[in-house]
Amino acid sequence: MKMLDRWMARTRLRAARKALAQDPSAENFAALAREHARIEDYAQAERVCAEGLAALASNPELSRLRSRMRTLQLEDRARALASELRESPRPGLYRELAGIYLECGRLERAEEIAQAWLGCGGGGEAHWIRAQARVTRYFADRRREDGREALELLARCESALVRDERPLRLRLELACRVGAWAESRRVVAQLLELQPGDPALEARYRTYTALAESGPTLEAALREVERSGQFPEEQPTPPHGAPRAAQRPVRPQLQQLASQPTVAVAVFERGATALVQGPAGATAERCARAVREVAQRSRAAARRMGLGSVSEVELEGASGSLLVVPHESGVAAVQSSAAELPEGLRPALLALARAQVESPEGS
Amino acid sequence: MKEVLEPLVAIPGVRCAALVTPDGVPIASCGPAGEVQAEDPQALAALVSGWLASLGPALGLASWQFGERAVLRGTRGTLVVRPAGSALLLAVLEPATSADDLRLPFEAALARLARVARGARAQACTPPPFPARIAQAAPRPLDDTASETSPRD
Numbered sequence A: 001m002k003m004l005d006r007w008m009a010r011t012r013l014r015a016a017r018k019a020l021a022q023d024p025s026a027e028n029f030a031a032l033a034r035e036h037a038r039i040e041d042y043a044q045a046e047r048v049c050a051e052g053l054a055a056l057a058s059n060p061e062l063s064r065l066r067s068r069m070r071t072l073q074l075e076d077r078a079r080a081l082a083s084e085l086r087e088s089p090r091p092g093l094y095r096e097l098a099g100i101y102l103e104c105g106r107l108e109r110a111e112e113i114a115q116a117w118l119g120c121g122g123g124g125e126a127h128w129i130r131a132q133a134r135v136t137r138y139f140a141d142r143r144r145e146d147g148r149e150a151l152e153l154l155a156r157c158e159s160a161l162v163r164d165e166r167p168l169r170l171r172l173e174l175a176c177r178v179g180a181w182a183e184s185r186r187v188v189a190q191l192l193e194l195q196p197g198d199p200a201l202e203a204r205y206r207t208y209t210a211l212a213e214s215g216p217t218l219e220a221a222l223r224e225v226e227r228s229g230q231f232p233e234e235q236p237t238p239p240h241g242a243p244r245a246a247q248r249p250v251r252p253q254l255q256q257l258a259s260q261p262t263v264a265v266a267v268f269e270r271g272a273t274a275l276v277q278g279p280a281g282a283t284a285e286r287c288a289r290a291v292r293e294v295a296q297r298s299r300a301a302a303r304r305m306g307l308g309s310v311s312e313v314e315l316e317g318a319s320g321s322l323l324v325v326p327h328e329s330g331v332a333a334v335q336s337s338a339a340e341l342p343e344g345l346r347p348a349l350l351a352l353a354r355a356q357v358e359s360p361e362g363s
Numbered sequence B: 001m002k003e004v005l006e007p008l009v010a011i012p013g014v015r016c017a018a019l020v021t022p023d024g025v026p027i028a029s030c031g032p033a034g035e036v037q038a039e040d041p042q043a044l045a046a047l048v049s050g051w052l053a054s055l056g057p058a059l060g061l062a063s064w065q066f067g068e069r070a071v072l073r074g075t076r077g078t079l080v081v082r083p084a085g086s087a088l089l090l091a092v093l094e095p096a097t098s099a100d101d102l103r104l105p106f107e108a109a110l111a112r113l114a115r116v117a118r119g120a121r122a123q124a125c126t127p128p129p130f131p132a133r134i135a136q137a138a139p140r141p142l143d144d145t146a147s148e149t150s151p152r153d
Helices: A002-022 A026-038 A042-055 A060-087 A091-104 A107-119 A124-141 A144-160 A165-178 A181-194 A199-212 A218-228 A250-258 A281-305 A345-354 B002-009 B041-060 B099-125 B131-137
Strands: A263-270 A273-277 A310-317 A320-327 A330-336 B014-020 B026-030 B069-074 B077-084 B087-093
Touching: A002 A026, A026 A042, A026 A060, A042 A060, A060 A091, A091 A107, A091 A124, A107 A124, A124 A144, A124 A165, A144 A165, A144 A218, A165 A181, A165 A218, A181 A199, A250 A263, A250 A273, A250 A345, A263 A281, A263 A345, A273 A281, A281 A310, A281 A320, A281 A330, A281 B041, A281 B069, A320 A345, A330 A345, B002 B014, B002 B026, B002 B087, B002 B099, B014 B041, B014 B099, B026 B041, B041 B069, B041 B077, B041 B087, B077 B099, B087 B099
Parallel strands: none
Antiparallel strands: A263 A273, A263 A330, A310 A320, A310 B069, A320 A330, B014 B026, B014 B087, B069 B077, B077 B087
């Protein structure tokens, strides 16, 4: 049976390679990568995806496949490392396994491995893994408690790993992201003690000195980020004068979405303003409120569930399907009467939500 | 119930799967084989039921009904929820995994769950056999004389 499987896999691979040689399209690259994945040759599958991406830059399906293949390879390695760790725990294995979990975004597992390493005398390096996991979690979930915990772990790292720049650099990144400029200046001063005369650090020191007077304290900055759910750099800047070249009017895009055969409602919201295509009057108002509520509830739920910040909410049922895309620049949503969302609607909605658009006027 | 969830978590990219009641009580949960489950099933069940309950009034504003499937996609993972009879079947996926790729496995899991529920119902409805039938079904001893007891006075 295995021989038959191997023979069939070879035949399919040959056919996929031939198809790719004749037509080097994204579909054929993906088909060949899938054939390699089917015989568990994930490294080769990743190489095929990389080749495809080099030829057809930024193809979303190939990017997704490549990332999936990389994850599968890492999972294989993680399984091997976990079994090796059970037999003979060593610092190198702990470090590599925790690094893999960090790369895969499995922060809880990374923290568990670091905790186990601490039990076996991991010291500063184990604290460093925990601090990285906690900072990554804070950047995704933006909870004040995670931020405080991350700072505490970084402090432990700094005392355990003397003259090591890594914890200081991470603390600087955290302080900059939340907009705590006084704290940023203090960390840069510490870094300058380790690297005196570094021009980039000196420039940053001067910038933070200028900003420190007006900036909030670290605690206040963490509180503000938790309240708003946004880092200062993500908050939209108020428009001055004429719209920028990158800005596009939202109404034509919404009208285009609403003109699709199965789309009943298309909504775009920013702040307290909403633009609705499809229904009119009170029904439009209720649709806009429903979309806003769904986005708000889902944002809070995703953060509590540890899923990070929400990129999409998709609901299906008797009323067809609803896709809500919350983004910093606004919330875009479509309700379709089809049970499954029509092909091509999702990318258009994502583009609408993520694009720098003009403020919607009226509802 | 584990046999319903195990094929789901065997799919690459599925972090965990669980069967929970609509009011947030976990019935069964399963993580990938050989790994410690990262998500706390009780917390996850409560949070998912809370999220779905909070969506009800919001969707009611526009008289929308979306009770068939819910997907919550975040930067660090994706949650997929499907109603399964009087319970909810949910799975947490890795960020790179597409929820659409799991449509068929979810259907299969729901079918398995229905089969398990039917089997349990049939077992519960089958009346217990009469004592005489139990005696008939029991294997007779090879040596008849050994089973004989002395007659009572």
